[in-house]
Amino acid sequence: MTATTQSDDRLIVALDVPNVVQGLELANQIGDAVSFYKIGLGMLTGGGFALANELKQEQGKKIFLDMKFFDIGATVENAVRGVAQYDMDFLTVHGDPYVVKAAKEGASGSQTKILAVTILTSLDRADLDGALIKDGDIRDLVQERAGNALRAGADGVIASPQEAALIRALPEAEGKLIVTPGVRPAGADIGDQKRVATPAKAIQDGVDHIVVGRPIWKADDPRAAALAIQKEIASA
Numbered sequence: 502m503t504a505t506t507q508s509d510d511r512l513i514v515a516l517d518v519p520n521v522v523q524g525l526e527l528a529n530q531i532g533d534a535v536s537f538y539k540i541g542l543g544m545l546t547g548g549g550f551a552l553a554n555e556l557k558q559e560q561g562k563k564i565f566l567d568m569k570f571f572d573i574g575a576t577v578e579n580a581v582r583g584v585a586q587y588d589m590d591f592l593t594v595h596g597d598p599y600v601v602k603a604a605k606e607g608a609s610g611s612q613t614k615i616l617a618v619t620i621l622t623s624l625d626r627a628d629l630d631g632a633l634i635k636d637g638d639i640r641d642l643v644q645e646r647a648g649n650a651l652r653a654g655a656d657g658v659i660a661s662p663q664e665a666a667l668i669r670a671l672p673e674a675e676g677k678l679i680v681t682p683g684v685r686p687a688g689a690d691i692g693d694q695k696r697v698a699t700p701a702k703a704i705q706d707g708v709d710h711i712v713v714g715r716p717i718w719k720a721d722d723p724r725a726a727a728l729a730i731q732k733e734i735a736s737a
Contacts, residue, residue, distance in 0.1 A: 508534055508535055508536045509735065510536045510537045511704065511709065511711060511734050512535060512700075512711060512713065512731055513538065513539050513565055513712045514535045514537070514539065514712075514714070514718070515538075515714030515718075516528065516540055516541075516544065516552070517541060517714045518544065519543075520544065520547035521548030521552040521555070524544065524549075525555065527718055527723060528560070528562070530723050530724055532724060534724050534727040534728050536561075536562055537562065537565065537590075537710070538563070539565040539566075539567050539712055539714075540552055540553050540564065540567065541566075542568060545568075550587075553587070553589060557588075564590055564591075565589075565590060565591035565680075565710075565712075566591065566593070567593050568592060569593045569594065569595060570593070570595070570604065571594065571600060577600050577607065578603040578604070578607040581603070581604045581613075581615070588611055588613060589613050590614065591613070591614050591616050592608070592613050593616045593617070593618055594615060594616075594617060595618050596618050596619050596647070596658065598650065598652070601615065601617050601653040602654060605654040614656035614678065615655055615656050615657075616655065616656060616658060616659050617647070617650030617653075617655040617657070619643040619646040619647050619650070619658055619660045619668075620661075622660075622681075622683035624639075629642070643661070643664040644667045647664075648671050648673050651673035651677055652673055656677065657677045657678025657679060657680060658679060659681070660679060660681060661682070661683045662684060662698035662708060662711075663683075663698060665679050665703060666706040666707055669706070669707030678710070679708050679710075680709060680712065681698075681711050682714075683698070684700055700730050700733045700737070701733050704734055711730075713730055716730075
């Protein structure tokens, strides 16, 4: 196994590419500029678990599995237990308290931290209306869901950078992680995200880790793009 890199692990790079071959190629291009990678549901059928193990066991990287589990409690517990045996670093579940409690039970005895999804960063109030989610400002709903999930035992939450400061202010958030997708360097295309901020602003608002995908893997030089974001994080 190679030694773990010393790069700032506050940057998590999302390997949102179709398969394990492209994922490994991208990670090799980035090299020691990044020590933490996210592998999501989109790559599950393209060898996502194999890629996670390769990066963790052979390259010493940290791994965030973004599976967003949501099911009855027993099923969530069993699914998390199956993942936790590989000691992945982060795993996402939906932030409903019963889901969080089941996931924590499944992760018991492992190093895997359970992160609760509040409201997806690709959604806005109109999307919530269409899903019959209760009325209210989206920031207030995110803060409420975050508090409920943390009280249920979550090690941290997933939220947009626009709600990070509100969550960090919660008493329940002391010592807990806030991880934010929807982070875009200044001038970058926001893609399908609707609640975004720059890396520096996210860190200033109390975020522990930022997740960046397309601005890195779509860049002509992914390593240079990652290093530029690392520099911005350091400046915050």
